[in-house]
Amino acid sequence: MRFDVITLFPELFAPLLSSGITRRAYESGAVDVRFANPRDFAVGNYKRVDDRPFGGGPGMVMMAEPLHACLSQVLSERAVGAPVVLFSPIGKPLTHAVVERMGSGEGAVLLCGRYEGIDQRIIDAHVTEQISLGDFVLSGGEIAAMALLDAVARLQPGVLNTEGSHQQDSFNPALGGLLDCPHYTRPDVWNGLAVPEVLMSGHHGHIERWRREQSLRITAMRRPELLVSARRAGLLSNRDEEFLRTLDSSP
Structure with a gap:
């Protein structure tokens, strides 16, 4: 799959593409990441890509024409159409479901805004989806694109x-969309704190049940709304429900 990242700062992505386990995906081409800089499509001696907002106010706004020219070039190079994703505080939250959808498709064009934002006319003309990392504001969309x-x-x-391995991650459907359980490794006793005995027992059935109950417990404490969603989707067993009834924090 191919992801085209439209950004004024492509150099920010270098560590992501060359470090850690996930670099295998980029080096192998399983996830083909390419970059386009709107400044390369700007005109004039200064290659200007931003200007003051109409109506006044602080900050600058990314101009429509360089972005339009950049987007048009990128889209023309793709063999098939692609969604254009803008990272924005008004977007829908980035969830595991969104990641799975993106990870099983043909990729996308990731538009990283800067300054106070981008000209609304670009959003109206090109953007098909807006995504947010959460209820806070970043200096640009690059960190969200990297995530x-x-x-x-x-x-x-x-x-x-x-x-x-990812099947055991938090939010994965394999866990019913719940949070992951705690994990332990050697030594079995550290600073007087011991690993739970069940994990040392070798009894896979007991271990699996302990992990499920810990997942249920942590989700009830930290993200009870995930339990509500799992219940509505029919992802909780009768045994899960029996365990939840023993918890004071169960929703």
Whole structure:
């Protein structure tokens, strides 16, 4: 799949593409990441890409024409049409479901805004989806684009050391969309704190049930709305419900 990133700062992505486990996805071409800089499509000696907002106010706004020329060039080079994603505070939250959809398709064009934002006419003409990392504001869309690319890359076959490892991640449908359980490694006692005995027992059935109950417990404490969604989707068993009834924090 191909992701075209439209950004004024492509150099920010270098560590993402060359470091860590997920670099395998980029080096192998499983996730093909390309860059286009709107400044390369700007005119004049100063290659200006921003200007003052109409109506006054602080900050600058990215101009429509350089973005339009950049987007048009990128879209013309793609063999098939692609969604154009803008990272914006008004977008829908980036969730595991969005990552799975992006990770199983043909990719997308990721538009990284800067300054106070981009000219609304570009959004109206080109953008098909807006995504937000959360209820806060970043200096630009690059960090959000990196988060999406990293999440998509780790879903690709052969990227993680253990195939299917991502199936145990928080929010994954394999867990019913719940949070992951705690994890432990050697030594079995550290600073007087011992690993739970069940994890040392070798009894896979008991271990699996302990992990499920811990996942249920943590989700009830930290993100109870996920339990509500899982219940509505029929992802909780009768045994899950029995355990939840023992918790004071169950929604």
